[in-house]
Amino acid sequence: MARRVRAASRSTSRRKAPRSAARSTPAAKRSPRRAAAPGYLDLPPEQSAYATARIAVLPCPFDGTSTYGKGADRGPAKLIEASGQVEFFDLALQRKVCEQGIATLPAVKFRSDDPARAVAAIEAAARPALADGKFLLGLGGEHSVSIGLTRAVRAVHGRFSVLHVDAHADLRAEYKGSPFNHACAIHAIAEDDRSATIVSIGIRAVCEEELAYAQERGIHLFPGHELRRRPDWIRAAVALLTDPVYVTIDVDGLDPTIMPSTGTPVPGGLDWWQVCDLVQEIGARKRVIACDVNELKPDGVNHHSEFLAAQLSYKMLNCFVDSPRS
Numbered sequence: 001m002a003r004r005v006r007a008a009s010r011s012t013s014r015r016k017a018p019r020s021a022a023r024s025t026p027a028a029k030r031s032p033r034r035a036a037a038p039g040y041l042d043l044p045p046e047q048s049a050y051a052t053a054r055i056a057v058l059p060c061p062f063d064g065t066s067t068y069g070k071g072a073d074r075g076p077a078k079l080i081e082a083s084g085q086v087e088f089f090d091l092a093l094q095r096k097v098c099e100q101g102i103a104t105l106p107a108v109k110f111r112s113d114d115p116a117r118a119v120a121a122i123e124a125a126a127r128p129a130l131a132d133g134k135f136l137l138g139l140g141g142e143h144s145v146s147i148g149l150t151r152a153v154r155a156v157h158g159r160f161s162v163l164h165v166d167a168h169a170d171l172r173a174e175y176k177g178s179p180f181n182h183a184c185a186i187h188a189i190a191e192d193d194r195s196a197t198i199v200s201i202g203i204r205a206v207c208e209e210e211l212a213y214a215q216e217r218g219i220h221l222f223p224g225h226e227l228r229r230r231p232d233w234i235r236a237a238v239a240l241l242t243d244p245v246y247v248t249i250d251v252d253g254l255d256p257t258i259m260p261s262t263g264t265p266v267p268g269g270l271d272w273w274q275v276c277d278l279v280q281e282i283g284a285r286k287r288v289i290a291c292d293v294n295e296l297k298p299d300g301v302n303h304h305s306e307f308l309a310a311q312l313s314y315k316m317l318n319c320f321v322d323s324p325r326s
């Protein structure tokens with residue numbers, strides 16, 4: 001890969017020497033204990049140490065309630081693995097936020113498929129990093145991980161508005177016996193703070209009860225079919241948000257042609273540049289305090305979805321963390 005050769009002489013760019021060296025060590029000479037997997041972006045130790053990192057990444061590999069394609073529990077590890085190939089420098093933004101330090105926290109452990117316990121475990125795992133002043137990036141896992149993440153953010157930072165990208169409204173009050181099912185994620189967040197502004201983008205799969213709830217609760221829906229007829233949708237959506245903002249992106253909000261590896265794909269989603277423009281506009285106009293990327297379900301064959309999710313998450317960090325406005 002050309003990038004590895006080019007990057008070899010620049011310490012702040014990509015370098016792969018340590019890992020390829022490890023790979024050439026004969027198996028018999030390797031330590032019997034498995035080396036820790038590389039963290040987010042595969043950063044060198046000085047940029048991934050928790051104490052000095054501006055950003056904390058929390059893997060939340062929970063997939064207890066998904067209903068169609070299972071396997072979102074493998075999403076965080078695959079996204080982090082793919083992030084090792086993402087270029088540190090964002091060309092469009094002319095920014096390299098990894099220089100502020102990005103620590104990868106240990107993945108949250110789940111003892112059962114009970115989403116209520118998972119939400120509590122994620123909230124407990126996310127709180128310390130937020131209390132330490134880190135910007136938090138949560139990685140799902142199914143969308144119910146966002147309930148725990150937002151609870152932690154609310155406990156530490158107080159109230160916030162929510163920007164939500166998704167094919168699904170996720171506004172069911174209960175599904176398969178739980179209010180914490182991934183089909184209920186935004187409903188639960190909306191009920192946790194009844195007055196929080198919520199803006200949902202790219203929605204194209206919804207039931208009538210969810211629409212009625214959105215109307216009653218005052219959730220702003222930007223359905224997929226309206227976006228192409230509404231050239232100003234990004235500015236209109238971002239203008240509705242009040243500071244500070246939490247951003248949650250379900251990768252099925254993107255079109256399945258570019259993001260096939262997700263449990264419940266729906267045609268007609270955002271393209272790459274639309275989601276980039278949206279994220280960039282939020283970063284330019286709003287103060288974002290935390291975000292998540294969820295519902296990546298690696299298929300074990302193609303890996304462009306993992307790379308897209310990794311690059312999107314890093315673009316979010318480049319746009320959101322200490323952006324000029326904040």
Ligand SMILES: [Mn+2]
Pocket residue numbers: 143166167168250252253264295
């Ligand atoms: Mn969804």
